[in-house]
Amino acid sequence: SYELTQPPSVSVSPGQTASITCSGDKLGDKYACWYQQKPGQSPVLVIYQDTKRPSGIPERFSGSNSGNTATLTVSGTQAMDEADYYCQAWDSSTAHVVFGGGTRLTVL
């Protein structure tokens, strides 16, 4: 089955740029999306189709996807960005949805 791998944690200083990676076999051939989840809340879609931001998501969130790695970048990170982030892709060969294990972003 298809798998997505994320680092368990990433730390960043306020105002700096955080990058969270998501790795999977030929992930660049699929669409990747990203979710932000804060404690006790439902996940929120922050990036879809690799690079697109839903309405209401700040411009400091951006995404890329190439080769075997998708990356979520948070520029000018703020304290409010501290959360768990999950990548997700769809394996078209099986029509199955796959989530990465999640990355905790800590703003120090």
Next chain:
Amino acid sequence: QVQLQESGPGLVKPSQTLSLTCTVSGASISSGGYYWSWIRQHPGKGLEWIGYIYYSGSTHYNPSLRSRVTISVDTSKNQFSLKLSSVTAADTAVYYCARSGVPGWGFDYWGQGTLVIVSS
């Protein structure tokens, strides 16, 4: 504004069947164009996709749960449902319902989630 709301028992006994319903408002399941999913999250853990259904009744399930899962849709009530049979403590989780366009395009609306505890 699209809203999804999970409902069902918060406590299920081992070996029984977990049953949840997701009521959709602000959008019509029968209009098509969207896939309706169940996703769960074990306490303190990551997200696990359970399966999705299209308004036509077409379904796809996570292979690890396929033998125990049934997702159905009732377009007259604008609801879709999850049944998970032969539950164990390992099925204790927060269960979410969510909507996506083409499944790879991301889940744009989520319910608030409902905690289901499996215990005698």
